[in-house]
Amino acid sequence: MFATSTQRHFWMFKDENDVSNARLSANIKYISSRGRNMTVAERETHFLNVVEEKSLIMSYEYQLRDFCRKFHPPMPRYVIGTALHYLKRFYVNNSVMDYPPKEILVTCVYLACKVEEFNVSMDQFVGNLKGDREKAAAIILNNELLLMQQLDYQLTVHNPFRPLEGLMIDMKTRFPTFSDPERLRPGIDEFLEQVFYTDAILIYSPSQISLAAIIHSASTSKENVDEYITKILFSEDQKRLLNLIEAVKKIRVMVRNVQLPHRDTIKALEKKLALCCNPDNNSESPAFKKRMKQSFDEEESFEDGQYPSASSNQVRNMLMGLSEMGKI
Amino acid sequence: MDDYQTCPKCKTTKYRNPAMVLMVNACGHALCESCVELLFAKGSGACPECKCPLRRNNFRVQLFEDPAVDKEVDIRKRILKEFNKRQEDFPSLREYNDYLEEVETIIFNLVYDIDPTNTNKMIDNYKKENKDITQKNRNRQSQEEMELEVLLEAEKAQQSEKANLYVNAELEEKKQKHKAREKLIDELMFSDADAKSIVASHVQATAALAKEQPKAAAQLSSGVVKSSKFSSGVQIGLRGQHTNSFLPIPKQEDLPLYRYTAPVFDYDGPPPPPIEKLGKLNYFANIRAANITERAGGYTEAMSCCRALQEALGGLFYSPQLTHKAAVLATNASTPDTDDMETT
Numbered sequence: 001m002f003a004t005s006t007q008r009h010f011w012m013f014k015d016e017n018d019v020s021n022a023r024l025s026a027n028i029k030y031i032s033s034r035g036r037n038m039t040v041a042e043r044e045t046h047f048l049n050v051v052e053e054k055s056l057i058m059s060y061e062y063q064l065r066d067f068c069r070k071f072h073p074p075m076p077r078y079v080i081g082t083a084l085h086y087l088k089r090f091y092v093n094n095s096v097m098d099y100p101p102k103e104i105l106v107t108c109v110y111l112a113c114k115v116e117e118f119n120v121s122m123d124q125f126v127g128n129l130k131g132d133r134e135k136a137a138a139i140i141l142n143n144e145l146l147l148m149q150q151l152d153y154q155l156t157v158h159n160p161f162r163p164l165e166g167l168m169i170d171m172k173t174r175f176p177t178f179s180d181p182e183r184l185r186p187g188i189d190e191f192l193e194q195v196f197y198t199d200a201i202l203i204y205s206p207s208q209i210s211l212a213a214i215i216h217s218a219s220t221s222k223e224n225v226d227e228y229i230t231k232i233l234f235s236e237d238q239k240r241l242l243n244l245i246e247a248v249k250k251i252r253v254m255v256r257n258v259q260l261p262h263r264d265t266i267k268a269l270e271k272k273l274a275l276c277c278n279p280d281n282n283s284e285s286p287a288f289k290k291r292m293k294q295s296f297d298e299e300e301s302f303e304d305g306q307y308p309s310a311s312s313n314q315v316r317n318m319l320m321g322l323s324e325m326g327k328i
Numbered sequence: 329m330d331d332y333q334t335c336p337k338c339k340t341t342k343y344r345n346p347a348m349v350l351m352v353n354a355c356g357h358a359l360c361e362s363c364v365e366l367l368f369a370k371g372s373g374a375c376p377e378c379k380c381p382l383r384r385n386n387f388r389v390q391l392f393e394d395p396a397v398d399k400e401v402d403i404r405k406r407i408l409k410e411f412n413k414r415q416e417d418f419p420s421l422r423e424y425n426d427y428l429e430e431v432e433t434i435i436f437n438l439v440y441d442i443d444p445t446n447t448n449k450m451i452d453n454y455k456k457e458n459k460d461i462t463q464k465n466r467n468r469q470s471q472e473e474m475e476l477e478v479l480l481e482a483e484k485a486q487q488s489e490k491a492n493l494y495v496n497a498e499l500e501e502k503k504q505k506h507k508a509r510e511k512l513i514d515e516l517m518f519s520d521a522d523a524k525s526i527v528a529s530h531v532q533a534t535a536a537l538a539k540e541q542p543k544a545a546a547q548l549s550s551g552v553v554k555s556s557k558f559s560s561g562v563q564i565g566l567r568g569q570h571t572n573s574f575l576p577i578p579k580q581e582d583l584p585l586y587r588y589t590a591p592v593f594d595y596d597g598p599p600p601p602p603i604e605k606l607g608k609l610n611y612f613a614n615i616r617a618a619n620i621t622e623r624a625g626g627y628t629e630a631m632s633c634c635r636a637l638q639e640a641l642g643g644l645f646y647s648p649q650l651t652h653k654a655a656v657l658a659t660n661a662s663t664p665d666t667d668d669m670e671t672t
Contacts, residue, residue, distance in 0.1 A: 002643040003596040014650040022652065092652070158639070166640025169633060172614040202652075205643030207597065240645045247647070 002205050006154040011089060012202065016254075019199045022092050024050050030095035034278070047276045048269065053096045055261040056269050060101045061087060061197055062260060068109060071128050076118065077192075081159035083112035084196045090150050092202070097277045099146075106136065107143040115155045134320060160192060163207035167214060175228040187217030191255060198254040204247055211244070212251040335360035337367075337376050351387040355380045356399030356439075358390060400439045407435055410455060412465045508534055597644035603634040611637075 002008055013019045027050050035043045048056070061084060068080045086108040091101075106129065113120045122140070126133040148155065171181045191213040195201065200209060211229075218225045230241065335350065337359060350358045357377045359367070364387055367376075375382055392398050411431045418424040430450075437447040455462075512530045516523060601609055607630065615633050 003594055009651055012651045014648045018650050162636055163640040166636035169614045173611045203648045205646040207640055207643040243647050
């Protein structure tokens, strides 16, 4: 349950400011470690600031959703929800410049498929990607542990979809005066899609979010479900009712303010990112490749606790051999 | 398993008679009893397999399934009577281990008939050199055996004494009963008091007597404690009186009995209806019914309905809190790290 989950105990924030502060501290940390020899003005131009990072992340969230929508076999909603959760959590603790978001994105989806028991083999998964498949597989496998580590190995995510179903059932049973709550479904689905682009999932509990979805959808179709809430759900507690109303209001405000950033801004930001990103973690950069090749040549035998690092060529050959034998 | 073992000479007889006993000889081959008798009745003493000369008294009843094992056990016993040094006789662990290895080599050689002349020479040399130490060890061993015997005897004595005591106690009881009955009869015959009162007093007397009996028996049994010391304080018995005294068993304290407390779930929201009531409250009308295959597997609609409701109602009372690591970092913010903060 949510009340006893790690999500509630370790990954919740008080409000949007807190989330921004966390992102800010990650950003500052990266800048101060990389831009030690620069002046303040130089840093501003060279590195991304928090707002720009946020826009970048939002664009990548959209990309994630698109990727999952076109995924074959069709991916259920809760897997997408979990993947978005992971992405958000990862970039609350780390800066966008530190780890390339494209790689983290695919790793998040892959990990979410595993955790939510939506079984997809690596072959099937990279089949959905464009470009070099073995390389992608290698990237995903290399990043998986990193991702889990940054999530503190707390992988269970509570999404708003099951509470939504529960509330629907409850409404149909205990509030029969409201005819056919299924009419509200399209509005609800849209709301829930949008809510994943906000930080609401890091601040409010999933049942509150789904209740906000119901209320929103009801109000857009000019219906009123207040009676259900006051009479049936919160018949005893007035104070808690106020608390909930406040929460719902804030969630709806957040969703209303969601704005997909403009494509040109995103392009510019990406260019800037390519300049200031951390070359050690970016598998495209020549420095990374050189380092990988070096470390592979030097370490023929690996000590305890270290994983063998391979250059992409070696990995490619290995993966090809493996895929010929059977499945990876 | 015994049926598998065949006497190599008469072959068939062993199958038919599982009570047949195999005897093993000095060269390690087995022969059933009847064949052994046959062999020595003829007067010739040669092992049917390896033809080494044998004597009748060299045949021992086989204890192990594999006659080779028996042979080895025999040789081992024989050798260890000679080679009976202990760890205390050696100045270092290494030398003791070397000695043991030597012993094992000798035994191995004898069992598998490797180089018998040399081995025998080794044995003789050892015997000559270590005669006195061997003798001393032998005495020490016999001392230990004696101690064990003493303990066993003491136990036996205790048991027999107890048995005697009980027998005596029973006899006593019988005698007393007899006496009491005679007394009653005498009183009835010769005294002038009322018959009924005599009988009543007699009954009381027997009841009181019956109570005393168990007390007396307990006293008697505890009286058979063997003295462990002479009056001067010197301890009786050979060294190691600690074998007789034992540490008291630690008393188990009375721990509180286990009490079952039902688990309490904190939903942080309005309580969902319990799973048993869902049917009555007509929730199932709004949920997909389980098809036959699902029901066969044990799934009922109540389960998913209950889960959905729990998740829906749980967490509704939640108010936002900062539980992320940022909270921990914030409390440590009073000591700022120079790395994190930008300094101009």
